[in-house]
Amino acid sequence: MNIGVIVVIAIAVLLVFWFVSAYNKLVRYRITAEEAFATMDVYLKKRFDLIPNLVETVKGYAGHERDTLEEIVNLRGRDYQGMEPEEKMKGDRAIGRAVRGIFALAENYPELKANENFRQLMAQLDQVEQDIANSRKYYNGAVKQYNVAVQSVPTNLVAGFFGFSQKAMFETDDPAERENVKVKF
DSSP states (O other): OOHHHHHHHHHHHHHHHHHHHHHHHHHHHHHHHHHHHHHHHHHHHHHHHHHHHHHHHHHHHOTTOHHHHHHHHHHHTSOGGGOOHHHHHHHHHHHHHHHHHHHHHHHTOHHHHHOHHHHHHHHHHHHHHHHHHHHHHHHHHHHHHHHHHHHSTTHHHHHHHHTOOOOOOOOOOOHHHHSOOOOOO
């Protein structure tokens, strides 16, 4: 056999192996990003389900704070399972702002803060918020790795051929959350 033919076959085999390897890398990163979102989704759902109990407890003490409570109820009024991932991320930001409203509301009602049921719910909510923050970090890390692979040469060729596209990072859209916190004594 001619050496030229052997070289061409060897290059073709190497290209096929590289192509399969790049494809598998993209699939692995995409699945990791989807798993990271699913992990975060569990915590978002847990908070979504915890909020009605919290709202009902607060209603008993702060009935005239209807605007804050109605906003939370309205935000939660959608079918969580039927939401798309982008809707869940957007809803999370709105619910996060509303939850901060509950924390602020509780500051005005010492008897509410002393209520054992409220304290337990707030402790659960605080833990869920920490879990959500950690899962956001994990999700963003997984999405970063995936997006780098989708955009980097030469895997971007495989990504474009098979329709792999970038995923959105989980970011805040609230300018107040990006400002420095001012501490006064």
